[in-house]
Amino acid sequence: MRTTRLAWLMILGLALAACGGADVAPEGEDPEVVVLHGDLGNAYVMAGQSAEVISRIRIETRALENARRPPINLALVMDTSGSMDGAPIGDARAAALDLLEIMRPQDRLSVVVFHSETEVLLPSTQLEGADLSELRREIGRMEARGTTDLAGGLRAGLEELVGHYEPEGINRLVLLSDGVPNDATSVLPLAQAAGERGIRITALGLGLDYDETLLGHIAQRSGGRFHFVEASEQVAGVFRDEVLRFERLLARNLTLELRPGPGVRIAGVVGQPMQAGGGAVRVALGDVSEGESRDVIVRLQADPRREGAVVELMDAVLTFDDALVDAGRLERRVFLGARATGDTAQMESGRDEAVERAAARMLAAVQTVEAIERAREGDIAQARAILDRAERQAQQYAHDEAVREQVGSMRVLGQALPSMAPSAAPDSDYAYEAEEAPSAEPPAAVIRRAHDSAMGVIQGSE
Numbered sequence: 001m002r003t004t005r006l007a008w009l010m011i012l013g014l015a016l017a018a019c020g021g022a023d024v025a026p027e028g029e030d031p032e033v034v035v036l037h038g039d040l041g042n043a044y045v046m047a048g049q050s051a052e053v054i055s056r057i058r059i060e061t062r063a064l065e066n067a068r069r070p071p072i073n074l075a076l077v078m079d080t081s082g083s084m085d086g087a088p089i090g091d092a093r094a095a096a097l098d099l100l101e102i103m104r105p106q107d108r109l110s111v112v113v114f115h116s117e118t119e120v121l122l123p124s125t126q127l128e129g130a131d132l133s134e135l136r137r138e139i140g141r142m143e144a145r146g147t148t149d150l151a152g153g154l155r156a157g158l159e160e161l162v163g164h165y166e167p168e169g170i171n172r173l174v175l176l177s178d179g180v181p182n183d184a185t186s187v188l189p190l191a192q193a194a195g196e197r198g199i200r201i202t203a204l205g206l207g208l209d210y211d212e213t214l215l216g217h218i219a220q221r222s223g224g225r226f227h228f229v230e231a232s233e234q235v236a237g238v239f240r241d242e243v244l245r246f247e248r249l250l251a252r253n254l255t256l257e258l259r260p261g262p263g264v265r266i267a268g269v270v271g272q273p274m275q276a277g278g279g280a281v282r283v284a285l286g287d288v289s290e291g292e293s294r295d296v297i298v299r300l301q302a303d304p305r306r307e308g309a310v311v312e313l314m315d316a317v318l319t320f321d322d323a324l325v326d327a328g329r330l331e332r333r334v335f336l337g338a339r340a341t342g343d344t345a346q347m348e349s350g351r352d353e354a355v356e357r358a359a360a361r362m363l364a365a366v367q368t369v370e371a372i373e374r375a376r377e378g379d380i381a382q383a384r385a386i387l388d389r390a391e392r393q394a395q396q397y398a399h400d401e402a403v404r405e406q407v408g409s410m411r412v413l414g415q416a417l418p419s420m421a422p423s424a425a426p427d428s429d430y431a432y433e434a435e436e437a438p439s440a441e442p443p444a445a446v447i448r449r450a451h452d453s454a455m456g457v458i459q460g461s462e
Contacts (some may be wrong), residue, residue: 028325036332043350047307047340077157079177085144091232110160114153116146148180178206194223206446223286228452248290251320261312265304270297271366294460305340365457419443
């Protein structure tokens with residue numbers, strides 16, 4: 001019944017949004033704070049043979065002085081299961097109370113907790129005119145007990161957001177969990193539905209026992225972000241950072257459409273789910289805030305061309321909703337083309353090592369996440385094989401400090417992955433099976449840090 005109710009709320013919300021001004025002329029001019037660039041790993045392709053071409057589409061932002069900030073509609077969904085007992089629940093409660101001090105009067109806040117069941121401690125409330133003392137009392141009822149009904153908490157948080165959806169505002173759900181859910185069956189469909197409605201989920205994994213694969217997918221499916229929070233005393237700071245990021249929002253609902261040229265196919269978009277249709281590929285990229293940049297690595301396959309021919313590779317079209325001056329749906333375009341050559345020296349001269357390094361970092365990050373997913377499923381051998389392949393591929397760019405750090409991280413991660421097997425001993429007793437000296441950290445911490453770092457590369461935050 002609750003799932004059906006949420007589905008109807010989302011359908012109703014979409015219908016209202018569709019009727020709410022799609023044909024109205026924008027009130028503001030394009031503030032030009034979002035910039036699109038396109039670069040190739042090589043300006044040339046070898047003539048007479050099929051060629052794989054790596055491209056980087058980069059989205060950058062610039063500051064805009066005295067920009068107004070739209071209202072935030074925020075749902076805080078927090079794990080209060082028994083594993084949160086002690087300092088974690090106290091720190092989580094303090095972090096939620098801290099939000100009341102940093103949010104603005106026009107904002108809305110709801111607080112949902114989940115344990116064996118789900119409770120809406122604070123229904124969605126606009127802070128202007130609200131009795132803050134009463135809100136603090138409601139939040140103060142937070143206590144740790146029971147199991148982990150993450151799906152119920154996520155569903156209730158989304159219902160609070162959809163019921164007070166801000167078409168021109170910022171609609172966000174921040175999810176904090178320190179454990180594995182009772183039943184994850186409906187979690188990813190809920191995240192997908194949220195993303196399609198323009199609701200982004202910031203998924204926070206607390207401590208060392210959460211399901212990093214599930215939380216990472218929640219963030220990606222919704223177009224949101226994932227973070228690893230090592231200690232509960234850091235929760236308040238992470239909440240503050242997220243609200244600050246919301247306040248610097250420049251553009252919402254970014255969609256990148258990739259249109260290949262004649263004789264060119266899009267082989268893949270590294271680390272990003274994509275939808276194909278009408279000869280093009282579309283990638284949903286969520287939102288972007290001031291100071292952020294996003295790299296999208298695209299693999300293209302081009303048919304053989306004669307020497308000297310111009311290869312029309314791809315048009316990249318970025319569309320997004322302006323979040324600053326009511327300028328409506330905006331667009332950026334970039335065209336990428338190469339030239340066919342039979343000269344190997346010319347091929348070498350056309351390389352752009354910055355693009356190659358960016359692609360290598362993205363691929364290594366994606367393979368790191370994939371290896372952790374396979375290990376969590378119990379296939380340690382496949383996980384190690386993925387990491388070994390990723391390390392070999394990245395080694396050619398190991399002169400770059402960032403890539404070198406990724407290679408080192410993958411080696412340490414490879415030592416820790418066997419701890420995820422069902423028969424593995426607890427962290428404190430686990431012995432690494434590797435020639436290199438093991439990390440001083442327990443395997444669970446190594447895995448969480450590697451996953452967090454890889455997600456940072458994929459999300460563009462590292």
